[in-house]
Amino acid sequence: MxxxxxxxxxxxxxxxxxxxxxxxxxxxxxxxxxxxxxxxxxxxxxxxxxxxxxxxxxxxxxxxxxxxxxxxxxxxxxxxxxxxxxxxxxxxxxxxxxxxxxxxxxxxxxxxxxxxxxxxxxxxxxxxxxxxxxxxxxxxxxxxxxxxxxxxxxxxxxxxxxxxSSMFARSGASLAAAAEAKAEAEDAMRTAEGARASENAAAHDRETLQRTVENESAQVVDGLARGLKQLSDGDLTARLQQAFPAKYETLRTDFNSAAEQLEQTLAGIVTSAGTIRSGASEIASAADDLSRRTEQQAAGLEETAAALDEITATVRKTATGAKAAADVVLAARGDAQTSGDVVQQAVAAMSQIENSAQEISQIIGVIDEIAFQTNLLALNAGVEAARAGEAGRGFAVVASEVRALAQRSAEAAREIKALISASSQQVGSGVHLVGQTGEALQRIVGRVSEIDTLVREIAASAQEQAIGLAQVNTAVNEMDQVTQQNAAMVEQSTAASHGLAAEAKTLAESAAKFRINASPVGRPARRAA
Structure with a gap:
């Protein structure tokens, strides 16, 4: 000590x-x-x-x-x-x-x-x-x-x-006062011994006073020694319960007050350390939960980003297919329009063929009339040749041949006329069918135009969807990066909270070396989690 x-x-x-x-x-x-x-x-x-x-x-x-x-x-x-x-x-x-x-x-x-x-x-x-x-x-x-x-x-x-330091100073002052009192007592004893020869009557009183002073000094010194020994051993609950003599009572009161203040100080340290440790543990637990939730959220965002990547690729592929279909429909529309033009040309050609057949029928009619007139002339020539007798026999043969030729020409003209008539009917039927084909092709061209418009709208919509999904995909990827950064910050906060809890534990262990009352005064309330 x-x-x-x-x-x-x-x-x-x-x-x-x-x-x-x-x-x-x-x-x-x-x-x-x-x-x-x-x-x-x-x-x-x-x-x-x-x-x-x-x-x-x-x-x-x-x-x-x-x-x-x-x-x-x-x-x-x-x-x-x-x-x-x-x-x-x-x-x-x-x-x-x-x-x-x-x-x-x-x-x-x-x-x-x-x-x-x-x-x-x-x-x-x-x-x-x-x-x-x-x-x-x-x-x-x-x-x-x-x-x-x-x-x-x-x-x-x-x-x-x-x-x-103040307590040591007060204790030193008290010890000095006690030493001074002891010195005074010793001086009094020496004075009493010097005057013993002349003061035999007061010898007993002086001895009694001396013993009283010594007992009081010993009591004060022993009490302070015990109290300081307990303080040096870390027992802050030490108090001087036994009353000192009146002139030393202030020393006992100061010692008890200093010990009480020191105990309250250490009790406040222990309480604060416990509160800090509890709060740090709660913060660490909350940070751990937040870290786990942040990791789960990051994993979900990563999966969402992957799914959006696949959807974006699919929509982009669909937009490309729709654009290709629009190009095919546009080509089909051009082919249909070309076919319509060809059909119009075919209808015009059929009309010309029908007109040509009618002109040929007129020409065949003329030929039939010529054959009829020739037959009449040949008949008249035969009659005249018969009248001429022997001299007109050769002419009769020629007239007979001309008549036969005229009859064959008339028959051929009738056959050609029948064929031309049948061809005219077939050409008319063909013109009617080609006209219907042209009308059907016009309707097909109209439908192809409508399909082309719809396919173009589908392609534009798919392209807009692809752009929108690309923007959404970019936003989700940015959210994923931000979430990963938040997860890293949460890990740092968690490490700091655990470090704070460990330091509070160390502070509490250091303060636990001192002995204090079990229920310290002024304990702060715990903050709700």
């Missing part, structure tokens, strides 16, 4: 400097194992420990601030040695452990110096050399979270250090 706060601080100097020398080989070994620049980290950490040791030898009373800053610097070197590794974020817990260890100085300035070094380190290197602070680069959100926790711990520790 230390008799004064200065003894406590001198002992703390040895502890902090020893921790610096321990961190030097730890940093070197860690850098060597993960294949980092181990020589540089080891020399830097050993250099900090050596510089603080030399400063301690030269100025033992003023080394606290330098030792606190060097301890945080060594922890920063240890964190930087794990750059790019998953353990780098876990090494940040060493900051809070080292900051809590500075409470041994019972000096709020040492704690403030350590907190300032960590704050400057995080803020500066997060922009200049982010890989030396957090794995994967700088993160302003992480810096803010660590700063809030660091400030909270530093404020609580500074408050506790100030209270402990």
């Amino acid at each position: 230390f008799q004064s706060i200065e003894e406590q601080r001198r002992f703390a100097d040895r502890i902090i400097i020893g921790a610096l020398w321990v961190l030097a080989p730890v940093t070197l070994i860690a850098a060597l194992l993960i294949k980092a620049p181990w020589l540089g980290f080891g020399l830097a950490s050993a250099g900090l420990a050596g510089a603080v040791t030399v400063f301690w030898k030269l100025n033992p009373e003023g080394v606290r601030i330098a030792a606190s800053a060097a301890l945080m610097g060594s922890v920063s070197l240890l964190v930087a040695a794990f750059a790019g590794r998953a353990w780098q974020i876990d090494m940040h817990m060493a900051y809070f452990a080292a900051l809590a260890a500075l409470i041994v100085y019972c000096d709020w300035r040492a704690i403030a110096a350590g907190a300032v070094v960590v704050a400057v380190h995080h803020l500066l290197l997060s922009f200049v050399l982010p890989a030396a602070v957090f794995p994967g680069g700088g993160d302003l959100g992480r810096v803010v979270v660590h700063a809030v926790i660091l400030i909270a711990e530093a404020v609580v520790l500074m408050w506790a250090a100030s209270n402990i």
Whole structure:
């Protein structure tokens, strides 16, 4: 047990400097194992420990601030040695452990110096050399979270250090008063012994007074010793229940008040650590659920994007087919129009053939009349030849032949006329059929035109659908990318929440070393999830 706060601080100097020398080989070994620049980290950490040791030898009373800053610097070197590794974020817990260890100085300035070094380190290197602070680069959100926790711990520790320092000061003053009272009692005893020869009557009273003063002094010293021993053992529930003499009662009251304030401070730390741990666990659980849902949503969007790709390809193929069908229908329409023109030409040719047949029938009629006249002339010639007798016999033969030729010509003319008549009927029937064919082809051309219009509208609609589906597909792909980015951010938030929970657990474990009442006062209500 230390008799004064200065003894406590001198002992703390040895502890902090020893921790610096321990961190030097730890940093070197860690850098060597993960294949980092181990020589540089080891020399830097050993250099900090050596510089603080030399400063301690030269100025033992003023080394606290330098030792606190060097301890945080060594922890920063240890964190930087794990750059790019998953353990780098876990090494940040060493900051809070080292900051809590500075409470041994019972000096709020040492704690403030350590907190300032960590704050400057995080803020500066997060922009200049982010890989030396957090794995994967700088993160302003992480810096803010660590700063809030660091400030909270530093404020609580500074408050506790100030209270402990005040308590030590009051205890020292009380001990000094007790020593002074004891010295006064001893002076009184010596005075009483000097005057014993002349004051034999008052000897008994003086002895009684002496014993009373000694008993009171012993009672005060023993009570304070027991209380301080319990405090040094971490029992913050220690109270001086036995009443002191009237002139020492203020000392007992101050001791109990200081112990009660210290207990309430530690109880607040435990409560805050539990609340932080509970909130961090809830945040981590919610982040895990959000991460799973985001992954499911990303998978669904990916499947949707794939399906839209297939639909877009199908619609594009349909649009291409509709356009090809429109081209085929357009070609069919041209062929139908060409066929209609050919049929019109055929109808015109049939009409000309019918006109030619009628003219041939007229010519055959003329030939029939000529044959009839020739037959009459041949008959008259035969009659005249018979009248001429022997002289007209040759002429009668010629007349007979001409008559026979005329009859054959008349028969041939009648046959040709019959054939021409039959051909005229057939040509008329053909003209009628060709006309019907032309009308049918005109109707076909009209229907093909309507089909061409419909197919063109279908092709245009399919093309518009393909464009729209392509736009929808692009939007879904962008949503898929955004969802993947959100999933990555949720993973980072989840890692930060787990780190916060682990740090709160470490803080609670550190505070659990002290013994306090089971139901601390002023416990804050938990925030609903």
